[in-house]
Amino acid sequence: MFLASSAKPIDENLKKLVDEIEAQSPSLSVLAAREFRYSLRQTPVEVNIKEPRQFNVLEEFIIRAAIEFQPPPTEDELASVLGLDSVFIKTTTTTLRSLQTLSPTSPLTVTAEGRSFYEKGSVPQPPYPIQIYAITDPLSNKITFQSESLNETTITLPDLADFITIDHTIADIASLPLEEIQKSIQASGLALHVPEEGKIVTSYRVLTSTQKIWRKISLFVIFDALEDKLSIQIRNGKQILESASNWLELLHTEGKISLQALCELSTETINFEREAILKQKNTEIEARLEKIRQKALEAATKATSDGDNYKALGEAVQLRDGQISLAFSEVLNSAKNQILIYSPWVNQAVVNEKFITLLQELANRGVWILIGHGIARRQEDEDKPIPPELEKKLRAIKTPNGLPSVQVFWLGDSHVKEVIVDKKIHLCGSHNWLSYRGDYLPRGESVYKVTIPHQVQEAYQFLANRFQNHAEKLWGNALENRDSQLAVESLCVWGALNMEDIALKEIQKNNWLELLPVWLNVALQGLKSKNLPGESASFQAALSLLSQVSIEEAFIEELQQGWRKVIGAIAINNPKTALNLLSDEVWAQFIRLNIAQKSDSPDKFISQHT
Template sequence: MLLASSDKPIDKNLKDVVNEIEAQSPSLSVLAARQFRYSLRQTPVEVNIKEPRQFNILEEFIIRAAIEFQPPPTEDELASILALDSVFIQTTTANLRSLQTLSATSPITVTPEGRSFYEKGSVPQPPYPVQLNAITDPLGNNITFQFESLNDTIVNLPDLADFINIDHLITDISSLPLEQIQKSIQDSGLELHLPEKGKIVTSCKIVASTQKIWRKISIFVIFDATKEKLRIQIRSGKQILESASNLLEVLHAEGKISLETLCQLSTETINLEREAILKQKNTEIDATLKVLETNKKVGEKIDNNSVKGDNLL
């Protein structure tokens, strides 16, 4: 016998969402629904950005000479060739060395980075800082970056971390390699790391302590009669959090979380509901087959009568 909706462990604030889920398909039945809070981690960071500018005529000549002259020239030799005071050459080469375009020692040689910029007709500018917030989401198992900071809100709900050990999933920003930070910044849609345009995030450092930001989520335990499978779904409002849902299903399959503890849904209740739902499904299928069979017989009888009528004519 199916439990009535009022007898299921369903939070009263989630009844409308439950009705929407079950209305999607007659094969879906929500066995439990409960609200929780969980915390994101917000860490203020500062990244340094290096991007190019078009080189001037003297910079172009010095870099070109360093690439093409054999052996590479010294500052004094270039000053003699250009009939310039060597101070102009030394000042320019010192600036190019500070930008890692030229090697630190004489004679003048070009670094791999300097050659790459030269091929694009540019030299890098001195790095400049940008303030960002790194948001670590343990359920989504990801790190995103954004300019604005999240606002914390008071959420008076059970803490999901009291039921599931998710704190170990939180990544320490300071331990991440620069390549991963660059990729996360790109994935966040921030146009700060664009290697194809020569715009590079060169470093990242934490500038303030990490803050907990509380968020509300809802967990639904759903039985899919078509696939005969129990599903766990996490939502933020009406948005399904796919990564978080998959994580909980894996943890449940590995026996690392208890639906009885999490949602007051015992294994016995789940099994009874599963059997009742499948029995109801089979009953509905049998009823449909009987209707189809009856319609088939009626159709055959009509066809036979039509044939007899044709013969009489």
């Protein structure tokens, strides 16, 4: 048996967080958790900020004349045109020159900065200074800025630098280009450099020398039994430091750090724990199947004693040989919104044209289909991989809105042979659902058809968790390569698992607004299958993103069509819910983005698209 939590190298202060991590998924096990300290560098910096103010009538005329008159006028010429004393003109142009709006010499010409402010109906005010702090973080290899100084505290923890070579080379803040400082301030979330609003950091200077600040961090070694993968996480409190975690994992892969030294975790202990955890997870699966067998035996006994009066509803029923393919077909045909299948192998003997046609009919009815396959621990070790042409046919099956209805991917390392439909029916046993030889002759196979709610739910959680992990991995790859096709696949898997809220949060978090039309089509599928209620908070969240969308976006037509269909689908079930979504703010965005016409009203719009 694997080590109890008390026997693992886990610091006392981290035990509660370890419990929370392991509670996220039954497949996760924290093998070690340890606290460290590492040093940041803090540098006080003064920045000068220029903000706009609305120009007065004379300023506007002078700037406009400097832009439009050919050749550009002098102060005296402009005074003559306006019939004013040149003193008034020269006083105003002196002010505009001091604000770098006009060039310093005559004739009157407008600077690039002045033209930018003029287009916004303003001129800049004199710059004013603000003190902020540059924080250099060697783990993230980034410079960030914040308005408040970090407190200098004493932390009596092991220094991470004693175990890992950390580059503490400090960037000379004073030598950085102004552009780089401006970008870092923007990325830090400080509203000090906002060019679109005319607020600009014009210069900066370092005030005093750099100061060392200690920060506490936590290191976790986590094993995922489903992925059969060891990962290292660095956290600041509950926040995962992604770049630092990825860096440590790379160092570990390259053999440049020792988990034994870091957290007293030897290779032998890791291997022992891994085998014990995998064995326990397999035991849990077998225990679940054993419960099903026992329920099936009870059902058979009861059916015999009760005769024709017995109905095996909410029970486990054993099926043999010829009954299996018939039950498989009936169960698939009964699907209303979701089918999950795991089959170690997939071949054309089963997934033939007739089966493809069945899946397309299901897709036409709005059913999502997730197919996992693979028995080897590594995909390259599979002796019977899915034929590429067959995978292509499966991926070509689309929903009525053009989304891929069938997602098929290698998960690997599983002998499980399961089918779960609408979270209500579970088929499991020795039958290879998508790869038997097609002979249909009795071979002594048996399958259990389970409708006991809590047992179906157990099986669903196990399988859905594997698909969810795969979706997260796909999304990570999509973000890294900005690959829209992988992103669409991730959104469809989340949609199939009724996790539309997660999909939307990821779109918002990563500012990938081009995917909003895809999300709307995923949500539309959920609405039509009644698996996603119109009252879902996801719709309000999605509507709040409209203010960030420009009418010039390449995806605007798909967005317009998507919202019309979604509002219509919500209104079919509940017109009041649809109307409540169209608040004054949302309706203004619908008009701005041409989702609705100016001549429409919310009531009229809903009636048009119902």
